[in-house]
Amino acid sequence: MFRRKSGWILLLVLAIACPALSWAAATSTAPRTRPVLSPKSATTGKGDSTPVNVADYAGVIKLACIGDSITAGVGAGNDTKYTARLSAALGAKWEVHNFGVSAATMLKKGNKPYDKLAEFTKALDLKPDVVTIMLGTNDSKPDNWKNKDEFAADYKDMIAQFQKANPKVRIYCCLPIPAYPGNWGINDATIKGEIVPLVRKVAKDTQTDVIDLYTPMIGKGEFVPDSVHPNGDGHAVMAKAIFKALTGKDMPETAKDSGK
Numbered sequence: 001m002f003r004r005k006s007g008w009i010l011l012l013v014l015a016i017a018c019p020a021l022s023w024a025a026a027t028s029t030a031p032r033t034r035p036v037l038s039p040k041s042a043t044t045g046k047g048d049s050t051p052v053n054v055a056d057y058a059g060v061i062k063l064a065c066i067g068d069s070i071t072a073g074v075g076a077g078n079d080t081k082y083t084a085r086l087s088a089a090l091g092a093k094w095e096v097h098n099f100g101v102s103a104a105t106m107l108k109k110g111n112k113p114y115d116k117l118a119e120f121t122k123a124l125d126l127k128p129d130v131v132t133i134m135l136g137t138n139d140s141k142p143d144n145w146k147n148k149d150e151f152a153a154d155y156k157d158m159i160a161q162f163q164k165a166n167p168k169v170r171i172y173c174c175l176p177i178p179a180y181p182g183n184w185g186i187n188d189a190t191i192k193g194e195i196v197p198l199v200r201k202v203a204k205d206t207q208t209d210v211i212d213l214y215t216p217m218i219g220k221g222e223f224v225p226d227s228v229h230p231n232g233d234g235h236a237v238m239a240k241a242i243f244k245a246l247t248g249k250d251m252p253e254t255a256k257d258s259g260k
Helices: 002-029 082-090 118-126 148-165 188-206 232-247
Strands: 061-067 094-100 130-134 170-175 209-212
Touching: 061 082, 061 118, 082 094, 082 232, 094 118, 118 148, 130 148, 148 170, 148 188, 170 188, 170 232, 188 209, 209 232
Parallel strands: 061 094, 061 130, 130 170, 170 209
Antiparallel strands: none
């Protein structure tokens, strides 16, 4: 009788203990599964550049294009510069403002700092919904680039000022186009090797977007007759890249807007 009772007791103990032992073994030896995180882009801290959601805006979308002589359109006609092409392609929902100023620099210690210009004040007063910044070409001049350690901080300050003017602003940092190989002190070695990486880092640090205008213009020296300022064909290439970034769509192919 005692042996029979002992057998039943042993079975009962094993029945209770085995599930607990199995659970303990599983939790101590089985590899823990970590959540899979989406990879971040090499250019921004939040992933690939994302287009503007037009549905978020009840009225027109105010786009401020910040830049130097390239944005101003030197080397291209008024109707062929990239801002004019964007205005035509984006349509009535968008209001495109060109705030380009020849020789402007991002560096506050440059020979013509953008943040000291009237156009910068006008751009801030506009309280734009979207901003494209294309500065850095003139910063590559040796007299300006000696202050290169301040480039990133000056860029971030400009972004912060636009964000203060409109906390909901979307900002796109444009990589400068190549020089072929340069003029007036502007040089492609500095643009490609130092300025482009710095703009990418600024965008990542500030969680803003990047528009790569450097890559689409590689090998298109014929579109940059004076080695710095693109002609109408060069502006068509830039307009296409910016349009794609802003809308997520390809720019309509027309005789006026096609880039070779």
